[in-house]
Amino acid sequence: MSCGRLHVKIKRVCARKRSRNVFKTHLIPVRKQGRGGGREAGSTPCLLSRRSSTTMAEHRAVEVPRGSVGWTCIYSTSYSMETRQKQYCSDSEDLFGEYDSILEDTSILAKLEEAEQHERLRSENLQSFRTLQPPGDPMSQSPKGPLTDSVFHELEDKVFEDLPPSQLQFQEQIQDQAKKSKMQVQNKTSTPSHTEAAGETNSEDGSRKHSKARRSVADLLKKTMLGNAATPVGVSRTALLKEAVISEEISVAMQAMENISAETPDLGPFFGLPSKVKELMHKLRGIQKLYDWQEACLNLECVQQRRNLIYSLPTSGGKTLVAEILILRELLCRRKDCLFILPYISLVQEKVRGLATFGLELDFMVEEYAGSKGKFPPVKRRNKRSLYIATIEKAHSLVNSLIESSRLNHLGLLVVDELHMLGDGSRGAVIEMTLAKVRYMSKATQIIGMSATLGNIKDLQMFLGAENYTNDFRPVQLKEYVKLNDTIYEVDPKEENCFRFSRMLNYKYSSSMQKIDPDHIIALVTEVIPLHSCLVFCPTKKNCENVAGMICKYLKEDFLQHREAEKAVLLQELKASGNGSMCPVLRRTVPYGVAYHHSGLTAEERKLVEEAYSRGVLCLLACTSTLAAGINLPARRVILRSPYVATEFLKRSQYKQMVGRAGRAGIDTIGESILILQEKDRSMAKELVCAPMESCYSNLMQDDERGILSLILSLIGLNISSSLQQVEQFLHRTLLFVQQQQLCVERSLWDTVQRCVATLQEKELITITATHSPSLQVTRLGRAAYKGSVDLSYCSVLYKDLLKGLEGLQLSSHLHLVYLVTPYDLVPQCNPDWMVYFRQFTLLSASEQKMFAAVGVPESFVARKAAGQTVKKSVDLVAVKRMYLALVLFSLLRDTDVWAVADRFQLTRGFVQTLLSSASAFCCCVLHFTEELEELWPFKALLLELTHRLSYCVKAELIPLMEVAGVLEFRAKQLYNAGYRTLSHLANADPAVLCRTLEHLYQKQANLMVASAKMLLNEKAAALQEEVDELLTLPADLPPQQLL
Ligand SMILES: Nc1ncnc2c1ncn2[C@@H]1O[C@H](COP(=O)(O)OP(=O)(O)OP(=O)(O)O)[C@@H](O)[C@H]1O
């Protein structure tokens, strides 16, 4: 201040950006690199592509909207500031170089100083530019920079309002010019602009007004130049000359501004998205052109107007692409977060990997919410939008946390894949709760649901207030057949008895073969393999293994030669994934190109088998129905070994999902399915293949009203409803309400609400203050239950167990803690091998053994059972079985070898892995549960660490690599041994080099892996940055005297 001069400089963003650049190395999206680096060689535009950084403190920095290039105007208040500035930024990047036209102009300086003074008063005692945000200003959430307006408002409204008329005229002229050039740029695209979008149905008017008020690059440059240009008219020759220089400079700046406009993403050409999206779809997915139905669907009026939509098309119809385009539109054009719900963890991970590159290239976050991953509430991001990809359960918790933190309106779009799962037991109930809450709490959030197997779309439309789009397009025609004895019939619903004779099966079986394969599976599969692929759906896991083994027994030697080397590699990989152990069935079948696939395989094995099948190395998989949902593993021929899943007759939707795997788009010209029937099943099979799709019904009332009870508890806990009437009002938004005539026959919805509230009160989860109109409140236990998503049927048992645990927590090892987080719902599946149980018990330390008795598992009971004696003494069998499972988990934590542990406890390796992932998810739930209950405080720290250990039950050094979506232990070990030891190593790796270094890693896998690692690294860095920003933000409730 001593020299009383102001420097007006235009620079690129603040320290926040600078620090992020440290992380970026070559993690910056290409577009950004191009802008920041590549163009620097140019002449004029290079002014705008330069980077600089500066310290946040003592500068009022102005961030320009991100979409219009991140520029910052910094008002440096003294030369001493400038000196400090030099310390922090490489100042070659100053837009105006050494020239500063207003230095000599005292009048403008005075005005600027006045504005400066005004700003300074407001910002006294504040350490960061961010602190200038008005408290509670919705724009503080904006990625476009909070201060942009404040300083320029000051300049515009206060400084320039009393400018000489000549200057005002000059200003108007420039404004007009800027408007014109802006309009020209806009006219070049067909995209609805942000302001147009504001007119859309679900737009949030308030925030639009704010964004309108924001300044474009054009405005900022214009105003800065005006500041520079504000020299008194008609004085000296020097002044005239200076003005000429200024005009020249303005024209250069305006030219540069136009260049920026040309550089900004060309929102528009591809369904409102930049053409880059189209390029990426081509490059990454091989999709050159949308199917006609996809175009038609995206152009629907209801889609344009962001109304809710359910679309239903056959399997493989390409439904996902439409959802993804809508998601990208929401993220990039409307700048809102999105939630994509998928039914299984593996599908979530696959999607996270598949979309990571889009995120990196288009500058949004892709966040995984599956298993124990995901943060509640999610990290607030000022500069980037997030796409949360979540399992059903995690999506529900995420929505709850957004409601609780009043951020649900940030969610612009919610997509549910496999919407028919609404009718799928307790998981269906969770989807229903999630959707109903979003519908009720955030009108601006658009909901999209898709499915191939929806029977009662009308009900679902009413539930979601959605429009419907249906089409029966399938890229590859599907022909359905059934086989009865030796005859193949084509399914034709138009025929009187549904089946039309097609052909006789051509086979020559010996009598022994006829005995072993009475259903002629070998004849059916050898018609297609090894040149084409085949899936054989079997009713049980054991049957999958038997069928795979049986087929190989009769395959000719020629099959061994088909892709022999690649099959040898697969065998090696399978062996390595099991630390040297290998499934004997796979060892025998893989050389023939055959494998089985079910939940008994480890995740690594499943992945290896799936990848080998996709590449055609394996030509046949004998699988259970788990392979039918969502996973994109199509086959030329699909065989249904029988119309049963275990002992249950197939449902129509299950049948449709299975046969729907037939026909590979772009590879096969036709897909065919063959259902093997016995005479006794003939009439039921007709129904199965010809009847309309089953309806899906609300599951809120199933399992002793579990769903509706937990829904009502969370409604009260989240302050959505606080009276019986409000609860009932909310329930009007559920699918249950739509279907109440079918589902609430015995009592009305109102009666149900009353009964449920009474039950919750009995369970001490809520209290009712009995006034005229009852007011409902959750108890501490109730809050803990819904926060931890703990099933109400065992939340009080859990509470008691944890309290009891505190009395004598045995911390010499993890066993006691592991016992406390062993999932209750897996206990019924546990049949202990008593000999193993007792042996494991004897191997424990004295203090661990003592703990057994403390939790109600007497040594004598286990010993007697092991000796084969009958035990009369009554014991808590749940505790006994739960402890057995805890021993399995405890062994896993020590050994980290699934195979060895499965062997030790006589369990399948798949079950051991399922137990581990359920335990890590439940541990996370118990952690949230204990966080709400003061008396359980010691568990907070303990369970945080345990969740982490259970989530990545591997050597600690592999954990950073396994955090990357889809990197399993086997791959992590390979990477670690090759020197890629941290997330940063992997994120900065060149995929091509990785492929050369790591055995059997394909280019596509390497690309996806590196992209996911980059995304995760960006996500972590951004989360830390957000934390810094949060810390430096002015508290909204700062005492008013501090603001003077
Ligand atoms: N326009 C397109 N051109 C070429 N391939 C496409 C196109 N759209 C989608 N695909 C491809 O078709 C395959 C099936 O698509 P998708 O997984 O979306 O099917 P779906 O309708 O969701 O089927 P399901 O009901 O079985 O899940 C994918 O491999 C996808 O990349």
Ligand SMILES: [Mg+2]
């Ligand atoms: Mg799909």
